[in-house]
Amino acid sequence: MIPASSVGPRILVLCRPYLGDQILSGPVFRNLRAWQPDAWIAAGVYPESAAPLAFFPEIDEVIHVPRRAERGRVHHVRDWIALLRRLRRERFDLVYDLMHTDRSSLATLATAAPFRVGFIPDRHRMRHRVYSHAAVWRPYREHTHTADLFLRSLEELGMPVRTRSIAVEVPAEAARAAAEHLRNVLPGRSGPLVPVHPGAGTPNRLWPAERFAAVCDDLQANLGAHVLLLGASPLDPGVRAIRSAMRTSPILLERPVGIGELAALLREASVFLGLDSGPAHLAAAVGTPAVVIFGAALPAQWAPLGEGHVVV
Template identity: 30%
Template sequence: MADLRAEFGGADIAGWGVGPVLEKFRKVSRIAVLRGGGLGDLLFALPAVSALVAAYPGATVTMLGTPVHADLLGGTLGPVRDVRVLPIAEGLRPGREDPAAIDAFLASMRDEEFDLAVQLHGGGRYSNPFLLRLGARHTVGTRTADAAPLERSVPYAYYQHEPLRGLEVAGLAGAPPVGLEAKLRPQDRHQSKVREFLRRLRDGPATPVVAVHPGAMDPRRRWPAVKFGEVAAACAADGCRVVVLGTADERQLADEVVTAAGSDRVISLAGTLSLGALAALLDSCAVLLGNDSGPRHLAQAVGTPTVGLYWVGNLINAGPLGRSLHRVHLSWVTRCPQCGADLTQVGWTAPRCEHDSSLLAGISPADVYADVRLFTARTPLAHGR
């Protein structure tokens, strides 16, 4: 126990959550949470944010994130409302850096006089020095061996479920879990518009709507569009309406799914929805079928059942914890189909090979459809409603 106390900066261990829950910091009224990345990355961080809000009920929590984070949190109801968009900075937000913009951002954040800064962005090689420049009285986060030390930290290992990793970090600040998964609610202004759209789309109030998201940031995590189309066609034949989702950059991919489905009951909404509207739409769907991607995580956060398609390594880091509402189909491929490179050596431990072949191509459409059918056949499981 003495060794553990030394590792956590001499703090007493007050209890256990995902990891040790240490004693709370005193007089904390301003908290900053650092998390860059995409939509899924934000949703992975929200359970930790909820824990911090509960542990420090009088404190203001400020999320330091990306434009997509600001869009989602501005269009939904959740545990944090104050979002500041990070400048482009290496390891935090990709693009061409402007050192003056970084300095100006950090100076404005120091004016906030944060009492606690929480690092939920990777192993800390880039994020820990950035966090320390906020000037907070206390700092907690994850840390690789080459990262700058924080007041309290836990070792970063790539293969760990991301929401649970965040909860382990929250425990360093004395914040035990209040939930294991992100929870968001759509805003009424988006729900009213979505209800009207679905009223016109459906044949009647009982018509199930199936959402399909064929995209993923890493092309290797994408199930082939023709297979999505095969499942969409089967759902359409069952009497469902199918909406294919995606960003403006994913319109061509969504169109490929619609073409493969060959049914006028399957339409594309790619590039037409704000994130607030997307959350409201997903809340009204019977199920979302998708790869390991932001929309699948968002569907889970609003309480919609999902059928997820995962490479096995990604399931460890980003898979749903339960199976009553969230089914998964796995690819067990561990080597690149083209060059044989070991795909299990990820993160900073090995370079990525140049090939983008789908690792999910071997997953059976018939098996996937069987799970989608669980949530479209009007069973008590769908939405638990």
Template identity: 30%
Template sequence: MSDFAPNPAISFDRILIIRLSALGDCIHALPAFHHLRLLFPQSKIAWAIEDRCASLLDDLPGLDHRIVFPRRELRGLAAKPWAWPGALARLLSIRSALRAFRPTVAFDFQGNTKSALHARLSGAPSRIGIADAKEGAERWYNFQVHLDGPVHRVERPLQLLRAAGIPATPNRPPYAVPDRDRQAIEAWLIHVGARRTVILHPGTSKFGAMKRWPVEKWSRLGDLLAADGLRTVIFAWGPGERGIAEAALAGMTVQGGVLGPESPRVPTLAALLRKASVFVGCDSGPLHLAALLGTPVIGLYGPKAPEIYGPYCENHVVIWKGLACSPCTRRDCAIPDCMNFIEPEEVARATEGLLLRIKSPAARKVAAGAGETLWASGEGWAVGKEEQQ
């Protein structure tokens, strides 16, 4: 790629990446970061990110600066009028940090008002974002990019790079788990006597609560996967999700279930997911983290389109009912049948089938009814329904 020709009107000496949240979307921006680091080895690269996702970038090779937006702190101060001067001071400190980096170009991979303001306040002479950004944020860009139709979330930042003359392909980037996190998880797995681990992650963020699968179905799935006594089923959880994981574990009727450890940092969770033989979860940050790590993934989807938000890895299965009302753009639903109609038995069959396929690639067909399971393979989305045998 040494002969590529970036846009001569843009200086890439000091590159600012803006992807503040959410965790899954920050993970989807890692391939773009990897390309920038590879193609501009002498450039300085900074990443603006929110505090709740910032640990994803801990010890990330090639990242020169991390500018953290203190979302949690500011939300706490917003309810206290007497603390508003302090909140203003914190906001001004973010502006100062952005300016201090002196970016020559800012890539806004998020595309809303908050992220676009980061680009504008940074002072970068070149600000690149999507032409139809949310909330009219495109007015802050002087390089607007029209996307080639609905694309996977991994592809979106890559299209911004290509528009700037930077070649980019959707390859899975390396992600190293720090030794301290790896050792902590290995010690925990030994302590609980885990073997042939299957990780079930029943939670989502509160914002994405409509994407959750009923807790009692997670319990039933745990029973099915632990029934032979040869596996440990770990119910993983993140901030605000412990109660969901505990309820799912408590509903199991067979032995073999374990409540996952607290994971205060994203790399700690990554260390756990890397040890799994398979990960089962809804559309969430942990699912996309598992995909990044190359862990086999079973994704349970309902309100979101799998071809845009699905797991981006080689070994994965998406179960999506494709109801007439989905995908949708709603944030709440009184009767989320798109998730409720997924049954534990079909998820268990898909899990066993994926593990069999990994062990024996020739075993492509499993007992999954046509229309129940969408199989996907490769680094992108080559999707087709398997015929029932």
């Protein structure tokens, strides 16, 4: 148990870089703030993956963790040395390593925080020396949901878990931009809106384009739905393959959208259809029912949280 203090603790949470993981880490920030309203909470994450953290008002500061040696190896090493020195200067009281990589272990150790919590996969028992408190994690034998795994880091220090909610608020500006975008691509809309996201982080989670196309055609031809194909751009290979295989015409976004506008678009939908990926968790977080097609991953660990979702 963490000793009580009259001064709010300084807390660092090292976050995974993926959208779905970050949405599922939301309850960690909510419970930390509920436990210590006066705490200073920082989140450490790769710069290119920081945008979703804007959904969490509990975070006071985002610290960028170097990931790529884009300016060369020497600059990358210098960036890491600068980060490690900064982490030591910040004098954190608690560190939660949700990233559980060798680099995040190094960053955790560099803080010299008295309370350092991390997960120890079976094959990395040497990491016990990095953390003051550690939970053994068996990803291929333990079917714990990822959100509950993250919350276990709080329980390691005897902290109460008061909420498991992943709900996020859509910024008003993003909602206005999404509404205008929909008016442009689908003027006078009537009928349900069904965003379809065919992408996933790994090939073993993909679904054949022709099957997506058949479902999309059925939604539009027989149910009067408007299918909105989501991808990095209209030229996204997955989007192009589905369009080519469809008999009906899907809706396409006219430009790339940021994470806030994507959340707003998903909130406007009647249902989301996609694979085991970040947008499915974002849809669940804004209250939209999701139909999620799973490949190699375990639904017990990665299914969207909340009511009304369907896992296939």
